[in-house]
Amino acid sequence: MDSKNIEALLNKYWNCETTLEEEQQLRDFFRNGNVPEQWKETAAMFRYFEENKKKSLNDVAFDHHIVARMQPATKGKTARLFYNTMRIAAGVTVLLTATWFIRREVRKDIPQEVVDTYDDPKLAFEETKKALMMISKGFGTAESQAKKINMFNEAQEEIQRKKDTKL
Amino acid sequence: MNIESFQNRVLPAKNKLFRFALRFLGNEEEAKDVVQEVFIRVWNGREQMNEVQNWEAWCMRITKNLSLDRIRTLSRKQTHPLEDGYDIRQESLSPHESTEIQESMNRIGQYIAALPEKQRQVMHLRDVEGYSYNEICEILELDMNQVKVNLFRARQAVREKLMKINAYGL
Numbered sequence: 248m249d250s251k252n253i254e255a256l257l258n259k260y261w262n263c264e265t266t267l268e269e270e271q272q273l274r275d276f277f278r279n280g281n282v283p284e285q286w287k288e289t290a291a292m293f294r295y296f297e298e299n300k301k302k303s304l305n306d307v308a309f310d311h312h313i314v315a316r317m318q319p320a321t322k323g324k325t326a327r328l329f330y331n332t333m334r335i336a337a338g339v340t341v342l343l344t345a346t347w348f349i350r351r352e353v354r355k356d357i358p359q360e361v362v363d364t365y366d367d368p369k370l371a372f373e374e375t376k377k378a379l380m381m382i383s384k385g386f387g388t389a390e391s392q393a394k395k396i397n398m399f400n401e402a403q404e405e406i407q408r409k410k411d412t413k414l
Numbered sequence: 415m416n417i418e419s420f421q422n423r424v425l426p427a428k429n430k431l432f433r434f435a436l437r438f439l440g441n442e443e444e445a446k447d448v449v450q451e452v453f454i455r456v457w458n459g460r461e462q463m464n465e466v467q468n469w470e471a472w473c474m475r476i477t478k479n480l481s482l483d484r485i486r487t488l489s490r491k492q493t494h495p496l497e498d499g500y501d502i503r504q505e506s507l508s509p510h511e512s513t514e515i516q517e518s519m520n521r522i523g524q525y526i527a528a529l530p531e532k533q534r535q536v537m538h539l540r541d542v543e544g545y546s547y548n549e550i551c552e553i554l555e556l557d558m559n560q561v562k563v564n565l566f567r568a569r570q571a572v573r574e575k576l577m578k579i580n581a582y583g584l
Contacts, residue, residue: 261573263566267544288576291518295526296541298519302436303429304446310425313453317417 438481474553533568
């Protein structure tokens, strides 16, 4: 690039009218040593910008350090998830065990369904009849007992009636 | 975002963030601390990252804010970054020339360090890091006009100093 062009670009630069590409052209131009005397200081400025861009974080362990500081958050997250899952699992286990024990106790108290069934319908009928007879006998006894109570009622009614006629 | 993609995508920006923090703080250790803090914040806020259009500018903005916080807590305003010399050895330059250039560069470092904070920031983002005006707006939370005015003033101030040197050889 000739010095005329550079001069024009520089003027644009000082007036903040250069694009990023044009600024890069200026940096490229001033990077090499053959800079006219009048631009020595300007060249130093562009070099200064370039050299500053090379400055880096001089710490090899930096990334490692950052990642190490990031880990606890993720670890905590998984740990929390694991902890919560375990809590739920423990609750479910307690419930299941309790249910199992209660079921066992209940089964022990109440005998399971009657196992005997009759294959022969006639025999079954006889058995049913027997059972019904037993109930009806029970009813009969209850009835005769109830009749006794009835006697009291009748007597009470009798007394009431007599009281009424007297009055 | 998992750790791996964080390492591959976000961590490589560390040098840019470091240079920007260094521009504020002028102290490498402090700048490193700030950059670490920035990454931890970005990691903790990684859910938001999908909503952020330009995450690098977002990181730079966090760097700016944390650096300013740091300056406030340190209650000292460091306006001149430490210039620890530049290695500009080049075959085309004689030892004398390279010493001369090195001295000039140190002087320019001082000029830039002496600029008001905003101008210094804009100049750094544009001339060192090569960000577009839009990105600078986003990073510094300024409007386009402010960015351009600050850059213009910064360049003019440096130019004046350079012209004085040329005129008087100072």
